Amino acid sequence: MLWVEKYRPDSFDKIRGQTEVIGHIRNFADGKNIPHMIFFGPHGNGKSCAMECLAKAVYGDDAFITNVTVIPAGTLFRQGKTWLEKEGGFKHLYKPDESLIANFKHIVKWYASMKPFNAEFKIIVFEDAGELTFDAQAALRRTMEKYSKTCRFILIARQQTAIIPPIASRCLPLFFAPLSSSEIVAQLTEILEKEGITEDKVDSGTVELIAKVSKGDLRKAIMFLEAFVANGDTDIIDLTNSEVSAIAYALFATMRKKDLKKSCEIAEMIMLEYGLSGRELIAELKNTAKREYNDETLTIILSDTDFSLCTAQNEYLQINAMIARIITEVFDRE
Numbered sequence: 001m002l003w004v005e006k007y008r009p010d011s012f013d014k015i016r017g018q019t020e021v022i023g024h025i026r027n028f029a030d031g032k033n034i035p036h037m038i039f040f041g042p043h044g045n046g047k048s049c050a051m052e053c054l055a056k057a058v059y060g061d062d063a064f065i066t067n068v069t070v071i072p073a074g075t076l077f078r079q080g081k082t083w084l085e086k087e088g089g090f091k092h093l094y095k096p097d098e099s100l101i102a103n104f105k106h107i108v109k110w111y112a113s114m115k116p117f118n119a120e121f122k123i124i125v126f127e128d129a130g131e132l133t134f135d136a137q138a139a140l141r142r143t144m145e146k147y148s149k150t151c152r153f154i155l156i157a158r159q160q161t162a163i164i165p166p167i168a169s170r171c172l173p174l175f176f177a178p179l180s181s182s183e184i185v186a187q188l189t190e191i192l193e194k195e196g197i198t199e200d201k202v203d204s205g206t207v208e209l210i211a212k213v214s215k216g217d218l219r220k221a222i223m224f225l226e227a228f229v230a231n232g233d234t235d236i237i238d239l240t241n242s243e244v245s246a247i248a249y250a251l252f253a254t255m256r257k258k259d260l261k262k263s264c265e266i267a268e269m270i271m272l273e274y275g276l277s278g279r280e281l282i283a284e285l286k287n288t289a290k291r292e293y294n295d296e297t298l299t300i301i302l303s304d305t306d307f308s309l310c311t312a313q314n315e316y317l318q319i320n321a322m323i324a325r326i327i328t329e330v331f332d333r334e
Contacts (some may be wrong), residue, residue, distance in 0.1 A: 001150070001262075001265070002223075002226070002262070002265060002266065002269065003191060003195075003222050003223075003225070003226045004219050004222050004223060006061055006103060007055070007191055007194075007222065008049060009046065009049045009186075010052075010053070010056075010144070011053055012025070012026050012029075012050075012053050012057075015046045015049055015050060015053070016046070016047065016179060016183045016184075016186070016187055016218065017046070017177070017179040017183040018045065018046050018050070018176055018177070019176065019182060020051075021174045021176060022046075022050060024174060025050055025053075025054050025174070027151075028058075029053075029054050029058055030057075032058055033120075034054065034058065034121075034123075035152070035171070035172045035174065036144060036148075036150050036152055036153045036154070036170050036171040037152075037153075037154050037171050037172045037173075038129070038154075038155045038156075038157065038160055038163060038168065038171045038172070038173045039051065039154060039155070039156045039157075039174050039176060040156075040157045040158065040159060040160045040173065040174070040175055040176070041158070041175050041176030041177060041178070042158060042176075042178050043158065043217050043219065043220070044214075044217035044218050044219030044220050044221075045062070045176045045177065045178060045179055045216065045217065045218060046217075046218075046229065047156050047174055047176050048127065048156060048238075049060075049334075051125055051154055051156065052064075055067070055068045058119070058123075059118075063117055063118055063119070066085070066094040066117040067116055067117055067122040067123060068118055068122065068123045068125065069111040069122070069123070069124045069125065070123075070125045070127060071107070071108070071124065071125065071126050071127070072128060073126045073127060073128045073129050073130075073131045073132045073298075074102070074127065074128030074130075074131040075272070076100075076131075077100070077131050077132065077133060077136070081094070081096070081100055081103065084100075084103060091106055093106060093107050093110055100315055101133070101136060101139065102106035104136050104139065105139045105143075105222075108124065108139070108140060108143050109143055110224060111124055112124060112143050112146075112147040112150075112151040113147060115150070116150060120150070121149070121150050121151055121152050122150065122152070123151070123152050123154060124151060124152075124153050124154070124244070125154045125155075125156065126153070126154070126155045126156065127141075127156050128156070128157070129155035129156055129157040129162070129163060130157040130158055130159060130162030130163070132163075134164065137163065137164045137166075137167055138164070138166075140162075140167060141166045141167050141170075141288070142312050144167070144170055144272075153171070153172065155167070159227045160173050160175075167273070170293075172280050173235065177216075178215065178216025178217070179216045179217075179218050180216070180268075181208070181211040181212055181217075182211075184210075184211035184214060184218055184221045185207055185208055185211045187218060187222075188207050188210060188211065188219075188221060188222070188225050189204075189207060191225065192207070192224065192225075197229060201229070202225070202228065202229060206228065208222045208226055208333070210228070217261050220246075221248050223246055223247055223250065223255075224246055226250060227246055227247075227249055227250035227253060230250060230253035230254060230257070231249075231253045231256075243269065244276070244284055245284060245287065245288065247266060247269070248270070248281075248285055248287070248288045249288050249292070250266060251266045251267060251270070251285070252285070252288055252292065252293070253262060254266060255323060255326050255327050255330075255331060256331050258327050258331055258332065260323065260324060260327055263323045264319075264320050264323055267281065267319050267320070267323060268316060268319075270284075271315070271316070271319070277302050277309075277315065278305075278309045278315035278316075278318060278319055279306060279309050279310075281305045281319065282302055282305055282322075284305060285300055285302055286299075289302065297328055297329050298326060298330050301322060301325045301326055301329065301330070302322070304322075305318055305319070305321075305322040
């Protein structure tokens, strides 16, 4: 399991650096009632974790999955109807003869109209809500008005200004600030202690440097730390040139350890969380391979997979097959 998932906060007390805003959310949870809300702020500072903790506190660990629907707006509007066709949670509602915006309206209305399970209301969450088009937000406003008694909406976005005024005026805005370097250092140090990693492998100076270059993004800092631990001679500055590049580097490090399961998890996370297609992932891997490896077989495998993805029906299957080939044909020889 990736460290960003292994050490993901599962309670309000574990969310760092957001004392004031978590205090407000905890009060709503204690009262078992919440308004429509906008969680906004930079990446990697606890917005999604706070939403999950709120839902568990309101509904309990067993019922929160039933009463909470998460719609990844960024993925939906980047990949469109192709994503709806194969996404398990939504493909049963997908109408191939209708437009993307018509499908969006139908899906939101269907989930909003569902009766809550042992609760007064249910929650619909829009991740990357800033990616919602104007038409989508206009449609959402009408749904919010119609179902406000039995459904609450939480929009998660980087900037509040990405949400149109008619929706923003109906929501309580809660700002999640970038984390301080001291908060990030404290979390990274705790992770190292739990992983049994000593000072001689990752010293305090390295931890402080990672905290500084992550610029308030705890998720990014944890990814950088795991990548550094996977290959201790890594130059942190080079590693932090790009977040996706850093994860691609971590993917190679994991493949070098011949850990097929974890390598596949990292590749899937890159594609899902950052909205990359299989071919875009290959492009990132090619850049990393050029910098770090000089292997003809590796180049051939990446090129073969790139070609296969031109006609592939399942990108994840092709990427997993590529990872298995790299481990077997490149790193098994070392």
